[in-house]
Amino acid sequence: MSRLSEIQERIDKKIANVVVFGMGYIGLPTALFYAEKGLNVTGLDTNADLVSDLKNGITHMEEEGLDSLASQNLPRIRLITSYEEIEKADVCVLCLPSPIDKEKKPVLRFLENSIAELGRRLKKGCLVLIESTVPVGTTERLATLFAEESRLKLGNDFWFAHCPERVLPGKVVAELETNHRLAGGVTSQSTKLATAFLSSVFNAELVHPTSARVSEAAKLAENSYRDVNVAFANELARICAELGIDVTEVIQLANLHPRVDILRPGIGVGGYCLPKDGWLLVQSIKDGTFVPRLITAARSVNDEMPAYVFSRVQELDLEALSLKPIVGLLGLSFKPNVSDTRNSPSVQLVHILLAAGMEVIVFDPYVERDYGAKRAESLDELLDACEVVILGVGHDMLVRDLVEKDLSQKVFIDPNNSMPDLKNRVKKYIGLSI
Amino acid sequence: MSRLSEIQERIDKKIANVVVFGMGYIGLPTALFYAEKGLNVTGLDTNADLVSDLKNGITHMEEEGLDSLASQNLPRIRLITSYEEIEKADVCVLCLPSPIDKEKKPVLRFLENSIAELGRRLKKGCLVLIESTVPVGTTERLATLFAEESRLKLGNDFWFAHCPERVLPGKVVAELETNHRLAGGVTSQSTKLATAFLSSVFNAELVHPTSARVSEAAKLAENSYRDVNVAFANELARICAELGIDVTEVIQLANLHPRVDILRPGIGVGGYCLPKDGWLLVQSIKDGTFVPRLITAARSVNDEMPAYVFSRVQELDLEALSLKPIVGLLGLSFKPNVSDTRNSPSVQLVHILLAAGMEVIVFDPYVERDYGAKRAESLDELLDACEVVILGVGHDMLVRDLVEKDLSQKVFIDPNNSMPDLKNRVKKYIGLSI
Numbered sequence: 001m002s003r004l005s006e007i008q009e010r011i012d013k014k015i016a017n018v019v020v021f022g023m024g025y026i027g028l029p030t031a032l033f034y035a036e037k038g039l040n041v042t043g044l045d046t047n048a049d050l051v052s053d054l055k056n057g058i059t060h061m062e063e064e065g066l067d068s069l070a071s072q073n074l075p076r077i078r079l080i081t082s083y084e085e086i087e088k089a090d091v092c093v094l095c096l097p098s099p100i101d102k103e104k105k106p107v108l109r110f111l112e113n114s115i116a117e118l119g120r121r122l123k124k125g126c127l128v129l130i131e132s133t134v135p136v137g138t139t140e141r142l143a144t145l146f147a148e149e150s151r152l153k154l155g156n157d158f159w160f161a162h163c164p165e166r167v168l169p170g171k172v173v174a175e176l177e178t179n180h181r182l183a184g185g186v187t188s189q190s191t192k193l194a195t196a197f198l199s200s201v202f203n204a205e206l207v208h209p210t211s212a213r214v215s216e217a218a219k220l221a222e223n224s225y226r227d228v229n230v231a232f233a234n235e236l237a238r239i240c241a242e243l244g245i246d247v248t249e250v251i252q253l254a255n256l257h258p259r260v261d262i263l264r265p266g267i268g269v270g271g272y273c274l275p276k277d278g279w280l281l282v283q284s285i286k287d288g289t290f291v292p293r294l295i296t297a298a299r300s301v302n303d304e305m306p307a308y309v310f311s312r313v314q315e316l317d318l319e320a321l322s323l324k325p326i327v328g329l330l331g332l333s334f335k336p337n338v339s340d341t342r343n344s345p346s347v348q349l350v351h352i353l354l355a356a357g358m359e360v361i362v363f364d365p366y367v368e369r370d371y372g373a374k375r376a377e378s379l380d381e382l383l384d385a386c387e388v389v390i391l392g393v394g395h396d397m398l399v400r401d402l403v404e405k406d407l408s409q410k411v412f413i414d415p416n417n418s419m420p421d422l423k424n425r426v427k428k429y430i431g432l433s434i
Numbered sequence: 435m436s437r438l439s440e441i442q443e444r445i446d447k448k449i450a451n452v453v454v455f456g457m458g459y460i461g462l463p464t465a466l467f468y469a470e471k472g473l474n475v476t477g478l479d480t481n482a483d484l485v486s487d488l489k490n491g492i493t494h495m496e497e498e499g500l501d502s503l504a505s506q507n508l509p510r511i512r513l514i515t516s517y518e519e520i521e522k523a524d525v526c527v528l529c530l531p532s533p534i535d536k537e538k539k540p541v542l543r544f545l546e547n548s549i550a551e552l553g554r555r556l557k558k559g560c561l562v563l564i565e566s567t568v569p570v571g572t573t574e575r576l577a578t579l580f581a582e583e584s585r586l587k588l589g590n591d592f593w594f595a596h597c598p599e600r601v602l603p604g605k606v607v608a609e610l611e612t613n614h615r616l617a618g619g620v621t622s623q624s625t626k627l628a629t630a631f632l633s634s635v636f637n638a639e640l641v642h643p644t645s646a647r648v649s650e651a652a653k654l655a656e657n658s659y660r661d662v663n664v665a666f667a668n669e670l671a672r673i674c675a676e677l678g679i680d681v682t683e684v685i686q687l688a689n690l691h692p693r694v695d696i697l698r699p700g701i702g703v704g705g706y707c708l709p710k711d712g713w714l715l716v717q718s719i720k721d722g723t724f725v726p727r728l729i730t731a732a733r734s735v736n737d738e739m740p741a742y743v744f745s746r747v748q749e750l751d752l753e754a755l756s757l758k759p760i761v762g763l764l765g766l767s768f769k770p771n772v773s774d775t776r777n778s779p780s781v782q783l784v785h786i787l788l789a790a791g792m793e794v795i796v797f798d799p800y801v802e803r804d805y806g807a808k809r810a811e812s813l814d815e816l817l818d819a820c821e822v823v824i825l826g827v828g829h830d831m832l833v834r835d836l837v838e839k840d841l842s843q844k845v846f847i848d849p850n851n852s853m854p855d856l857k858n859r860v861k862k863y864i865g866l867s868i
Contacts, residue, residue: 136677166691180690208687213679218687221670222694228666228728235728236655242719243570245647253642253652256614257600260656261695285676294662294669297731 003125003157004189007090011127011196014038016090021114023050023079025272025340026131026165027095028059029066029172034093035073037201042078044086051081062339062366065173083117091127091197092118095165097272098132104279106135115142119149124157127193131165133219133277136284138162139212143186154187161185161194162212164219169271170338180206184215220284223277224295229263230274231298234305237265237432241312247433248417265432266416267392268305268345270334275302275343306348309390309415310356312430316388316411321428323411327353328386330379330402331393332364332371336418339366346392347371361385365397379405387411387427394418437559437591438623441524445561445631448472450524455548457484457513459706459774460565460599461529462493463500463606468527469507471635476512478520485515496773496800499607517551525561525631526552529599531706532566538713540569549576553583558591561627565599567653567711570718572596573646577620588621595619595628596646598653603705604772614640618649654718657711658729663697664708665732668739671699671866675746681867682851699866700850701826702739702779704768709737709777740782743824743849744790746864750822750845755862757845761787762820764813764836765827766798766805770852773800780826781805795819799831813839821845821861828852 010016016039020031023045031043045051053060059070086092096110111132118128128146130139143160152158162184167175181198185191191209198207210218233251240247251262269275278295285292318325334344341347350371353360360373363382368375376382379401383389390413391398399418412419412426423429444450450473454465457479465477479485487494493504520526530544545566552562562580564573577594586592596618601609615632619625625643632641644652667685674681685696703709712729719726752759768778775781784805787794794807797816802809810816813835817823824847825832833852846853846860857863 136679168693175692179692180687182687208690210683210687211679213677214683214687217674217677217679217684221684221688221696222691224670225666225688225694225696228662231728232659232662235726236658238724239715239719239726240651242724243647243651245570245645245651249644249648250651250655253614253616253644253648254655254659256642257656258609258613259602260659262655262659281673285673290672290676292669292673293731294665294728294735297727301728 004193007125007127007159008193008196010090011193011200014200015040016197017042017088018091018093019044019086019089020093020095021045022095022097023047023054024095024097025061025169025172026167028054028061029063029069029167029176030093030095030131030165031077032066032069032073033173033176034201035076036069039201041076042080042086042089044080044083046081048081051079054079062170062337063172064170069173083121086118087121087123089122089126091129092122093129093131093163095131098134098280100276100279104283106138106280106283108134108138111138111142112145115146116149119146119152122150122152122158124152127159127161127190127197129161129163129194129197131163133164133223133273133280134162134216135280136213136216136220139184139216140186155189159185159187159190159193160212161190162215163194163198164215166219166222169335169340178206180208182208182210182215182218184210184212186212217281217284220277220281223273224281224298227269227274227278227302228294228298230266230269231301233263233265234268235301236262238308240433245433246431248431264417266305267309267349269302270343270345271340272342275299305415306345306352309349309413310352313353313388313390313413314356316428316430318388321411323387326359326361326386326388328376328382328389329353329360329362329373330364330382330389330391330398331395332362332367332369333393333395336393336395337366337397341367341369344393349390349392364393365395383410389413391416391418438627441559441561441593442627442630444524445627445634448634449474450631451476451522452525452527453478453520453523454527454529455479456529456531457481457488458529458531459495459603459606460601461527462488462495463497463503463601463610464527464529464565464599465511466500466503466507467607467610468635469510470503473635475510476514476520476523478514478517480515482515485513488513496604496771497606498604503607517555520552521555521557523556523560525563526556527563527565527597529565532568532714534710534713538717540572540714540717542568542572545572545576546579549580550583553580553586556584556586556592558586561593561595561624561631563595563597563628563631565597567598567657567707567714568596568650569714570647570650570654573618573650574620589623593619593621593624593627594646595624596649597628597632598649600653600656603774604769611636612640614642616642616644616649616652618644618646620646651715651718654711654715657707658715658732661703661708661712661736662728662732664700664703665735667697667699668702669735670696672742674867679867680865682865698851700739701743701783703736704777704779705774706776709733739849740779740786743783743847744786747787747822747824747847748790750862750864752822755845757821760793760795760820760822762810762816762823763787763794763796763807764798764816764823764825764832765829766796766801766803767827767829770827770829771800771831775801775803778827783824783826798827799829817844823847825850825852
C-alpha cells in the first residue's frame with residue numbers, strides 16, 4: 001500500500017492521528033470540533049500555563065457554545081506542550097498566529113518555527129494543513145521549508161495545504177459547523193487529501209478544493225472586503241459629521257436601495273484579523289510593482305477612528321458645561337459580547353485619552369485589565385464618578401443596564417450608535433455625526 | 435383655502451399640473467410613468483430636436499419596457515421647449531444633468547438656470563422637486579435662489595424638496611415602480627407635500643420623508659458605495675494578476691463566506707452617475723476640512739482600469755505571435771445591453787489605443803459612433819480584420835454570437851469575464867488576472 005493510499009484510508013476510516021498546533025481562539029474550538037466528530041485529536045501549545053488550564057477545563061474564551069463543546073470534548077483531547085510527542089501524527093493542523101509588525105510586514109516566524117520543528121520529527125506519509133491566514137505564496141514556501149527540514153519529498157512522503165478558518169469571533173462554534181471550507185493544496189494530491197480530511201468532519205458540500213495560493217488570497221480578500229466596507233461606513237460618518245447630518249439616517253435610507261448594503265460606522269476596526277489581513281494581501285505583492293491604494297486607504301480610515309472619536313470629545317467645552325474632566329469609558333473589547341481586546345479601538349481610545357492627560361475610568365464586564373486607566377468595579381461606580389461617558393463597545397449586557405440608568409446629567413458619546421433613543425435622555429449626545 | 439391646502443388637494447385629487455424638466459434618461463421615463471399613473475404631465479426640454487423626435491414617438495433610448503410605456507403614454511404628455519408655457523404648473527420636477535468638470539467640481543448651472551427661469555414665471559402655490567443627484571446643500575441653495583428670483587416666500591408661496599431617482603440604467607421602467615423613494619424637503623411642510631405627491635404615483639410604503647440634505651447624502655452614498663465596491667473588485671483583480679492567480683476563482687470562493695459579496699471586476703466604471711457621484715459627495719464638504727481618502731481612492735482605481743487593460747494588451751508581443759497590429763474592440767457602451775456610452779471605459783480604451791498609434795476597429799450593435807476608430811458593420815467584419823480582439827462590453831447579443839464563432843486564431847481579451855469557457859477556445863486568452 002502506498003503512503004498516499006495509507007493516509008487516505010486512515011482519514012476515511014477516521015483513525016488518523018490529528019494534531020492541532022496552537023490552542024488559541026481558532027485552534028481550541030477546531031480541536032474540540034474535530035474531537036466531537038470522532039477524530040483522535042492531540043492539542044499542542046507551547047504555553048504550559050494555557051495547557052495546564054485546559055487540562056483543568058478552563059478555556060479563557062467567551063464563545064457562544066464553547067463551554068458545552070469543551071465540557072464534552074476537552075477530556076477526549078490529548079493535551080501536550082512539546083513537539084517531542086508528535087511523531088505519530090498523520091494530520092497536522094497549524095492554527096498559529098501570523099501577525100504584522102510595526103512596518104505592517106507579516107511575521108511568519110511562529111509558523112516557520114513550528115514547521116521546522118515538525119519537519120525534524122514527523123514520519124513519512126503525513127498531511128500538513130495551515131489554517132492561519134497568510135500572505136499569498138506562504139503555504140508553498142512553508143512546504144519547501146518542511147521538505148528541507150524533514151528531507152521528505154512533497155507528493156511522496158508528505159502533502160501540504162492551506163485550509164483557512166473563516167469564523168466570526170463570538171460565533172466560532174456555530175460557524176465551524178456551517179461555514180464553507182477551502183482545501184488549497186500546494187499540489188493536486190495535497191488538495192485531494194485535504195479535501196478528504198475536511199470532508200470527514202465537515203459537510204462534504206461545504207468543502208471546496210482549490211490551490212494554496214487561491215485559498216490564501218480568498219481568505220485575505222474576504223477580510224479586506226469587510227475592512228473596506230467598514231471603512232466606507234466610517235468615512236461616510238465623517239463626511240456626514242462635516243455636513244451636520246445624521247449618518248444613521250443616511251445609511252438607513254441608502255440601504256433601501258436594492259443594491260446597497262452599507263455597514264454600520266463605529267469606533268474603528270479591531271480584533272485579530274481585520275486590522276492586519278488587508279496588509280497581508282498588499283504585502284503578498286512584490287515590492288516596487290503595483291501598490292493597491294483602496295485597501296491601504298481603508299486601513300488608514302479605520303485606524304484613525306479612535307483618534308477621530310477623541311477629537312469629538314476634545315470639542316466639548318467641559319468648563320462651559322460645568323463638568324468634571326473625568327472620562328468614563330465603557331467596554332474595552334474589540335466587539336460586543338466578547339472578552340477579546342486584541343487591537344481593540346476602544347483600548348486605543350483609552351491610550352489616546354491618557355496620553356492627552358485626561359483622567360480615565362474604564363469598565364467592561366468581560367475584561368479585567370485596566371490598560372493604565374482606573375478600573376471601576378461596576379457600571380454604577382463608573383457612572384457615579386464620570387459626567388462624560390463613552391460607550392466604546394455596546395455589550396448587550398451594558399446596553400441593557402444603561403437603558404435603566406438616569407443619564408440626564410451625562411455627556412454621552414456613543415460612536416457605535418449602540419444605545420436606543422439616547423439623544424433625549426442625556427445632557428449632551430455625541431454620535432458619529434450629530 | 436390656504437395655498438398649502440390648495441396644492442395639497444390638487445395633488446391628492448391628481449389634478450395637479452406636473453411639469454417634468456429635462457426629457458433625458460431619467461426625465462422621459464419619469465414623465466411617462468406619471469402620465470401612466472393618470473397625472474396631467476407636461477414635458478419640457480430646450481432641445482428642440484429631441485422634443486420633435488418625441489412628438490414623433492422616437493425615444494433614442496434602449497430601456498426594457500420603455501417602448502411600450504412610451505407608445506401608451508407619450509401621446510398623453512404635452513411636450514414643450516420653452517419656459518413660457520409653464521405658468522400653470524403646480525408641481526415642477528427637475529431631471530436635469532449635474533455633471534462634474536475637469537477639476538471634479540460639480541457643474542450646477544443647468545439646475546440654477548432652470549430654477550431662475552422657473553422663479554421668474556411660476557405662480558404662487560407650487561411645489562418644486564429636484565430629482566437630480568446633487569452635492570449636499572444644493573437643494574437648500576436652489577430654494578433660496580428660487581425665492582430671490584420669484585420674490586415668493588418659501589413655506590408660504592412655494593415648497594421645495596429633493597426627491598432623487600434611484601433607478602438602474604437598463605431597468606429604469608421596472609425600477610420606477612418598485613424602488614423606494616425619498617422625499618427630502620427643505621422645510622417640514624415641503625417634505626409633507628413632496629411625500630404626498632410621490633405617494634400619489636408610487637406605492638405609499640415606498641416613499642420615505644426626510645430632509646433635503648439627508649436625501650442628497652443618501653443618494654450620493656448609494657452610488658459611492660457601489661463605486662467603492664467595484665473598485666475593491668478591480669483592485670483585487672490587479673493584485674491577483676500580480677500574484678498569477680485567477681481573480682474569478684478567488685472571488686467565487688471568497689463569496690461563499692456568509693458576510694462577503696465581492697462584485698465582478700471589469701474594464702472600469704462608466705455611465706452617468708458612478709464616475710461623478712463620489713466626487714459630488716466629497717465636494718459637498720468645505721475645502722480645507724476633512725479629505726475623504728477611500729472614496730477618492732476608489733475613483734482613481736476605477737478610472738485607471740482602461741489604461742490597465744491597455745497595459746495588458748501592450749505586454750503582448752504581437753510579432754512573436756505573428757499577429758497583425760490591429761485591435762478589434764467589441765462593445766462601446768458603458769454596460770451590457772444598453773446604447774448609453776456616457777463615460778464608457780470601453781470608449782476610453784479606444785482613445786488610449788488610438789493615442790498609442792494602434793489601428794482600432796470597433797463594433798457595437800447598439801452604438802453607431804466610431805470614436806475616431808474604424809467602425810465595422812458587423813461582428814464578422816471585425817473578426818475577419820482583427821486577430822487581437824477585446825470584448826469591452828459583453829452585450830448578451832455579442833456573447834451569444836461570439837460563442838458560435840471560431841476564435842482559435844485570436845488573441846482574446848475579456849476584461850469583464852463575459853465569455854463562458856473562453857480559455858481553451860482561443861490562441862491566447864487575457865482576462866483581468868490570468
